[in-house]
Amino acid sequence: MTRIPHEMSGEPNPLRALTLDRLRSRTSMKWRAYPEDVLPLWVAEMDVPLAEPIVRSLTDALELGDTGYPAGTGYAEALAGFAEKRWGWEVAVERTAIVPDVMLGVVEMLKLVTGPGDPVVVNSPVYPPFYMFVEHMDREVVEAPLGADLRIDFDALDETFRRATTGGRRAAFLLCSPHNPTGTVHTADELAAVAALADRHGVRVVADEIHAPVTAGGVDFVPYLRLPGAENGLSLMSASKAWNLAGLKAALAIAGPAAAADLDRMPEEVSHGPSHLGIIAHSAALRYGTDWLDALLAGLDDNRRLLVDLLAEHLPVITHRPGEATYLAWLDCRALGLGDDPADVFLRRGRVALSSGIPFGTGGAGHVRLNLATSPELLTEGVRRMAAALD
DSSP: OOOOOGGGOOSOOGGGSOOHHHHHTOOSHHHHSSOTTSEEOOSSOOSOOOOHHHHHHHHHHHHHTOOSOOOSSHHHHHHHHHHHHHHOOOOOGGGEEEESSHHHHHHHHHHHHOOTTOEEEEOSSOOTHHHHHHHHTTOEEEEOOOOTTSSOOHHHHHHHHHHHTGGGOOOEEEEESSOTTTOOOOOHHHHHHHHHHHHHHTOEEEEEOTTTTOBOTTOOOOOGGGSTTOTTOEEEEOSHHHHTOTTSOOEEEEEOGGGHHHHHTSOGGGGGSSOHHHHHHHHHHHHHOHHHHHHHHHHHHHHHHHHHHHHHHHOTTSEEOOOSBSSEEEEEOGGGTOOSOHHHHHHHHHOEEOEESGGGOTTOTTEEEEEOOSOHHHHHHHHHHHHHTTO
């Protein structure tokens, strides 16, 4: 497999491109949810300009008036090219379908393999919408907490699968890969063990792989469907997180060879949900935005190292393991004595917004999630404010 090192990109670091004044002119959630005296380091939006190929593709479409309904397999073909180069994985375009976004795609995939009231297993602490969306669709969320090392605890997963399928119930495992909020990248051996356990217990795996392109230097992402034994799995992928395209909705559902018939049962109207402009933007990112991505990944590597140094200097009692992927840092603040919700203290006293760990489920209390996809200067200011909140 050919892996492109982060440092090979000739692009400038996009995390250094925008001033605070420029960022505060944005109208998206990250910059409008809190008053202007709050520094937002919370929701998963990046403080970057769009990659030039994406801007060009959207500008061309708008000039042409190409703003209708989506059609064709261009997005899947773009992902296939990216996946082959980055991960040595051959995506079967004929086993893909466009969906509005990853979480709505997760909902549709879970509908294919479970019914009302069926259990859906998650590895807590985990992305809060896993709870919200699954419960809203009338499924039962069942936790198999991560181990103390923030990796999958296979004894716990085995027991949870056993309980979830008692009495012949259908069950699914909603796998977060890479894991949000911990930044853990599951190894090939770990994913093979997931597939083996799922097969043993008759559990269907649906993998949320939205953060797949955002790995730290020297870390290789392994697509779940690339693993032997994962043939009946389903995956959701998108360019959204890696290229900051959350407002341009589009994602892809991908079926393993033994799950193709399941994907074929997805209602045709689901494919009407993605934005045509979103598909244009995501396809351009995957085809032409790799130099920009490599510059971003190098900048994120720098910020991960910077965060380690900043915490050691200003908040040494916080426990933090630098993530192997994503641009999110999971901080254990329990030694600070701030209670279950330290994010509330940091916001009120330090005027810095972080994500509370509580909505991430078991293992989240006493933690915060910090978004480090910002300039080194703003990251430094954020940690300074956190420290000041303790004075």
